[in-house]
Amino acid sequence: MTSPHRSARVVLLTGPSGSGKSSLASRTGFPVLQLDDFYREAHEETFPGGPRAPMPLLPDGAIDWDSPQSWDADAAVAAITALSCDAVTDVPVYDIATSSRTGTARLDIGGAPVFIAEGVFAADIAERCRELGVLADALCLRGRPFTTFRRRLVRDLREGRKSAAVLVRRGWRLMRAEREIVARQTALGAHPCGKEEAFARITSAAERRTAARSGRGPARTVSA
Template sequence: MLLCGPSGSGKSSLAVRSGLPVLALDDFYKEGDDPSLPRVPGTEATDWDAPGSWDAEAAVAAVAALCRTGRTEVPLYDLASSSRTGSRTLEVGRTPLFVAEGIFAADIVERCRELGLLADALCLRGRPFTTFRRRLLRDLREGRKSPAVLVRRGWRLMRAERGIVARQSALGAHPCAKDEALGRLAAAAAGHRAGGRPRTRVPGATAPAKSQQPQPR
């Protein structure tokens, strides 16, 4: 199950609520000194909301490894320093599928479908101002960047939110509110088809330990 949506839309908390194992795709961000990082237009600041800031190939490889073997190595990524601090092994147990969530999950929908890995793809949507407020409070609480940077980023994302949802929907993710998303997750976990897409059987799964809970972008 791929779960995307704007930053602050509630992807990480919903993934945990589903009770399924969770692969946090935001851990596949590139490091801050990567020369291929995109820039915010007209500035020298890195655009961490552009797909080019993220390693899609490594993310797909991790999804494929979980589906094939039930385990994979995942980077430990620190958002405040924009760097990888190590890695961990993510193992899934005996549930039929897992959730891979992140703001760029829609960018790997087609590739996962081609590989026969996709059960469903969902895009969380809500009210832009609610998302802005939730995201800003979270980012300030966690000290991810300076307050000025967080406010500027948050304002830019709020104005762009409807376009973000439209883009992710065009890439193959079904736009929905949290209640519908939970329902589709439950249907897929129970072995039913969700939205006409076949579920993919995954070898095993157990919910991630508390220390492995995703760090939302």
């Protein structure tokens, strides 16, 4: 197990679907935990330890994959804690097209001072990560709703995530709700910002953690 002095800290990166989280996370060069891999499976009715709440539904009866109830927050927090303390953990591999888990993969962050956990529900676990002492920062990317709509639709169609009709309906609904989505994530503790500010804050968090490891500064976190 990694000693507390050598442990890593997580930067939670959230924002509306299509806001550019994945591209920014990749640009930083730090290890990335994809929180979308912690979606529940469409057929899931129970989980180890007891019954689970039914999957959230939209008015038309379809599963609402934009609801936090469609996501396994406990498993995500457990993975983040393991990475912070041990630098390695097994994570699920999720196929969005089939709404199912297809296996597991080993994620090893090596000696990185910080790692990024990115996904639309990242802000939902910000307070838990802060209480556990593993949070470096929590950020919410924001931009223009139509730009986000266009980027999201192009990506989802390219990756064949769902049928075109489903993707267009979902994208239009999310575009109209984008400001409310950002407001909710901000209220949960994520700092709203553009990509350049987010990049600068991630870099700063890594520098602080590196300094703390070397004894040049306190191991402190950011209050977003």
